[in-house]
Amino acid sequence: MNKLIYLDYAATTPVLPEVIEKVVQCLAFDGHFGNPASQSHHYGWDAEKLVANARQEIANLIHADASEIIWTSGATESNNLALKGIATQYPQQKKHIITSQIEHKAILDTCAALELQGFEVTYLQPQADTGLITPEQVAAAIQPNTVLISLMFVNNEIGTVTDIAAIGALAKQHQIVFHVDAAQAAGKIKIDVDACHIDLLSLSGHKVYGPKGIGALYVRQAVQPKLCTQIHGGGHERGLRSGTLATHQIVGMGAAFALAQQKLETEQQRLAELRLALWQALQQLDDVVLNGHPQQRVENYLSVSFVGEHANSLTEKIKQLAAVSSSSACNSKNAAPSHVLLALGRSAEAASHSIRFSFGAYTTLADIQFLVAQLKVHLTQPKVNFFVFN
Structure with a gap:
């Protein structure tokens, strides 16, 4: 056939050959297979250095600090951590979230779950034909109890780009946490989290010629104390996401993002x-x-x-x-x-x-x-x- x-x-994208080479180097006994959390011997130290380098490569692509990159299993987990992590601050309080009707299911389903917990969610309707979500729509939807705005940078079905910078400025003006799903934007458009006033940004490895099963969540340093952990057990990733780090996948994602920035x-x-x-x-x-x-x-x-x-x-x-x-x-x-x-x-x-x-x-x-x-x-x-x- x-x-x-x-x-x-x-x-999904195929993993590039040069990325595969770096991934393989982290698997076997003669490579960097150690646990990055093992700080009593060189196997752990070597792996930790590679993880730190990959963290910096992700940060470089979005103009962030490496300390603001939190490893996850992919954009779906990043989206869940971002929305639930902020929402968890407000138990028994009727708070408001703004998103759109054309978000990824990882956002829509999470918002639906939060509605069951008492949150009010406004789903903005996109402009007919184009799919644009405008800053004016967001401004009109903001309420006194709005605590979070979550919108994707690039729509995963139609490729339309949202004016994230203008919406980020609105969020900052109203002191609202701003989350952006950038799984389809990374490697395709320039991203500057500071210039766009983004507080949380979801990323995926396998959309940028890296491995599946690895992603990251950018969390602005000022927001990190406000984000409630969803996966406990060991205090990894600044206490925001526990679990043994998959060195090979992390290295692969870092290498893929570095290549994406060049091209x-x-x-x-x-x-x-x-x-x-x-x-x-x-x-x-x-x-x-x-x-x-x-x-x-x-x-x-x-x-x-x-x-x-x-x-x-x-x-x-x-x-x-x-x-x-x-x-x-x-x-x-x-x-x-x-x-x-x-x-x-x-x-x-x-x-x-x-x-x-x-x-x-x-x-x-x-x-x-x-x-x-x-x-x-x-x-x-x-x-x-x-x-x-x-």
Whole structure:
């Protein structure tokens, strides 16, 4: 069977060879396999140095201090620690949280759990078609008892970029803790946690060509005393997240983030050409609409809904040729239409005929050209009608 063209980098990325090499060096007896918490011998010291270096590499990408990086198992845990960690400060108090309707399920499900505990949550509706969440919407939603704002930097389905800097300024003005899910932003756009007034920022390794099962939560030093621990047992990570550190995964994430920082601008330029080529070609095939903002976005994603006479045929053929998604990976087993596309104003039918293409390091112009050529052939093939005679 021929392999599908991989166009699902938003779901996960392959680990780069140079990252794999560093990961492997932390596994065997002749490598750096020690427990970073073991401070009585050089095996632990060597591992701890590698962890500290990786922590600095993560901090460099987001312009933070290394002491503000807390290791987790991934962005989902980071999101949970951020929201629940702040909310836990307010037992038996009716407090207010602001988020949006198009957040990742790790945010939406956590907010739903907090609602059951008595928290009030405002889910901002995105701008139709573009998916923008504006600073004006956030400002209008702020209440005297608002304690937390949580919004993603780059939407994981449509690639739209939120004006995090302006919203961060609002949060600072009102002394509200500001959390940002940056799992899809790291390595794609410049991130400066100080300039954007971000207090908490979630990151993932496997979205940036690092290993799965590792992530980080940036916690501003001033906020660290306010964040309540969710996983206890040993006091690791400044007491905010206990558990033996996975040196190999941490080193892999650090190496991947360092590489991402080096290639950020050039890679975005390269992917912009691929995205434009595919978008222009799709418009020649059938009626198709763009999901997401045409300018305020990253270049890695192209989400479209086919609305013409060939909508069903094209979406099925694309899935036979390429590894793509109709929504985020966490929802791929759910037959319901994407909550993001519905929030943008797409009908259930249009959402069912939608494709998220996401590009990455191994995507080439030849891949795009082959996909388009095959779709053109598919549309020109005569359709066979079968008749049943009695």
